[in-house]
Amino acid sequence: AGLSDLLERNRKDPAKCRVLAFTARAGEGLLSPCSEHGMIPIRRSLLPLAALLAPVLMLHGQQNNVPLERDIYLDLDRNxxxxxxxGTRxxxxxxxxxxxxxxxxxxxxxxxxDSSRHYYWATxxxxxxxxxxxxxxxxxLTIDPVFHFELGQDFNDPTEFSDTTRFYHNARGVSVRGDLGPRFSFETTFYENQAIYPQYLYLYSQRTGVVPGQGRIKGFKNRAYDFSWAQGNVSWSPATxxxxQFGHGRHFVGNGYRSMLLSDNALNYPYLKFSLLxxxxxxxxxxxxxxxxxxERLxxxxxxxxxxxxxxxxxxHLSVDLGRVQLGLFESTIFRNIDSAGVRPFEPMELNPVIxxxxxxxxxxxxxxxxLGADLKWKVTDRLFVYGQFAIQDADRQAWQGGLRLFDLFxxxxxxxxxxxxxxxFMYQARPAVMAHHHHGQPLxxxxxxxxxxAVVIVDxxxxxxxxxxxxxxxxxxxDGADSLNYGSDLLKPYVPEPGPDGPVVRQLTFLDLSASWLMNQMTNMQVQLGWRGRDLTNAPAQLQSGYLYVAWRTGLFNRYYDI
Structure with a gap:
């Protein structure tokens, strides 16, 4: 009966009817209401299977983006x-x-x-x-509150900053997602935040003017920051x-935790995107x-x-699927559009669609x-793939990545x-500095x-x-040991080497991130979380150390990178 109702509701859409009827091959029994589109009777013995598959297949008519968040993409990467x-998947x-x-x-x-039973509307x-x-x-159309309520204490910062500060994050917002027919979707999300972070993040935000990946800061009640940010897009697929897409958001190239090509580390940006399959x-x-x-402001x-x-x-980005192997070719180009003399003439190559x-x-x-760059993924088994990346600016400036993912161990x-x-x-730097591979002071x-x-190791x-x-x-x-020096790590400085007699300051970072979460609602990745973030940095002042214990109630629809 459920499948019959589903077919009846979509009988005027040939594409949906064919997909649904395909889940149950020809045979005697129930006649599909899609027969006007040339479909054939559905075999009764396959109705239970079809009823299970239909909701999954119907999801594939949506054109929204899957939220770019690690918990969600963990399931996707396993699939x-x-x-x-x-060759069909x-x-x-x-x-x-x-x-x-x-x-x-x-x-x-x-x-x-979700087959769990709840007997009250509220639950x-x-x-x-x-x-x-x-x-x-x-x-x-769906509408959900999004939020992040967190309290914490830093036990490894020996300075007065930690002794006199109570750390918190208070974020409230709303997320709206919708589908207008099978070809057009949209989404919009907005957050308003007030927060006090451990000192190493506080100092980072003071220097860059932004909370990592989230918003431009304004002072709020002594050491707190007030910031807000939004993302959204409209997505249209006139054909398969x-x-x-036209939107305000972020992208990530590759299959790793980091990306040496383009990551979702920086703030959102407006974009116009075309994707051909x-x-x-x-x-x-x-x-x-x-x-x-x-x-810098005008x-x-x-x-x-x-x-x-x-x-x-x-x-x-060009991706080619060769069965077990996926190969991607990448190119990014940054054009300067305004300088001290004013707005520059439009550069036609900005519209170039050819990699x-x-x-x-x-x-x-x-x-x-x-x-320029490339990314590679090789499926060794159904539970293991290895991946890598290579990026190059010129013969002297390159970056690379290598890694593996293993699923369902034991x-x-x-x-x-x-x-x-x-x-x-000097990778990602430019001459002048404003042309570096960064956005709002954060590396791209x-x-x-x-x-x-x-080196990164993650166990889930x-x-x-x-x-x-x-x-x-x-x-x-x-x-760099001083602002006048430049050894090639700071993207806010121009690509002009300025060495000193003693060389750069070498620092070893050990960052440990432990968390235990209980998933309340999968629709917004709503979790209650207890966690610890430990930061030990050698050859650095005491205020850059951290041992942050926190408890949070939050939704999770985007990534946060505090391991810096």
Whole structure:
């Protein structure tokens, strides 16, 4: 009966009818109401299977992005680790976030069926469903509160800052997601925040003017910050092979924890994106145009608050699926659009849709900042894949990554990730500094900038609604002993080496992140979490150490990178 109702509701849409009827092959029994579209009777013995598959298949009509958050992509990465021997489940994983219609959403947080029973409206909404749901034919709308309420204490900062400060994060917002028919979707999310962070994050925000990956700061009650941010997009797929998005958000290239090409570490930015998928799913080509900001403002005018200097970025990514192997080619180009003399003439190459052509025109030392790269993923087994990246600005400035992901270790819901990252000195820097590979003072690739080596190990274990995570970062990075020096780690300085007699200050970072969470509602990744973030930094002042114990009640729809 459930499948019959589903077919009846979609009888006027040939594409949906064919997908639904395909889940139950021909045979005697129930006649599909899609017969007007040339479909055939549905076999009764397959109705239970079809009823189970139909909701999953229907999800693939949505064009929204899957929220770019690690807990959610853990399920996706496990699905996409399976070896596809038939060529019917190709999913290109090198460019994120995924479009829902192109991802395998089976058993993915926020999309999987929830059979738990709740006998009250309030408990249904708190533990199982979206807060508000509107369904009217092909129109589907959800509205949810998003928030982050956290209290903590830093036990490893010996300074007065920790003794006299109570740390907290108070964030409130709303998330709206909708589908207007099978081809058009939209989403919007807004957060308003007040927070006091451990001192190393406080000092980082003082220097860059932003909370890592979240918002531009304003002072609030002594040591607190007030900041807000928003993201959203409209997504349109006029055909299965084309998706067009206009939005304000972030992207991530690769299959690792970090990306040496483009990560979601920095603030959101406005973009216009086109993504093309071949008919057989063998290749996917993505290109988008984005507007990036600098920390410096334009001269004061009539406006109460001047705009920031801006630049634009064009990104190309070509992904080819070769069965067990996925290969991606990457190019990003940053164009300067405004300087002290005013707005520059429009550069036609900003509209170039062809990967590699900007490099040919600009070379490795032209006026634009151009990075070429590649990413690789090899499925060794259904539970193991290895991955890597390579990025290059010129012969002297390169970066690379190597790693592996292992799923369901010992047959349980236990997952392991091991990764190593390296960036040469002056990687991502530019001459002048405003043309560097950063946005609003934050790196667009590795959050520590250049001249860094880092090993990352992550272990995730799930037991029913509980998630336990342990992550350790071991990094060696180099800082300038004075503002007048430049050894190639600080992206806010120009690509002009300024060595000193003693060399750079070498620091060893050990960052331990432990957490235990209970999942309240999968629709917004609502969790109650207890955690510890320990930061030990050698050859550094006491205020840069941290041992932060916290408890939080939060929703999780984006990544936070505090391991810097």
């Amino acid at each position: 996409h680790a399976r070896i596809d021997t038939t 190709r999913v290109h994983t090198g460019m994120r976030p995924y479009i829902e219609s192109r991802a395998d959403l089976t058993h993915v947080m926020g999309y999987r069926p 249904e909404k708190l533990f199982k469903e979206h807060l508000f749901i509107v369904k009217d034919g092909d129109v589907h 092979w084309l998706n067009v 071949s008919p057989n799913g063998r290749w996917q080509y993505t290109t988008f145009h984005a507007k990036l900001n600098e920390l 001269p004061t005018g009539e406006a109460a608050e001047s705009l920031f200097y801006w630049k634009r970025m064009r990104v190309h 590699g052509l900007n490099r040919v025109v600009n070379g490795s030392d032209g006026d634009w900042t151009n990075i 047959g349980r819901d236990l997952h392991v990730q091991v990764e190593y990252n390296h960036a040469d000195p 690739a590795h959050p520590m900038g250049g001249y860094v080596d880092e 274990h799930r037991v029913d609604r509980f998630l336990f995570r342990a992550k350790v970062n071991l990094a060696t990075y180099h800082v």
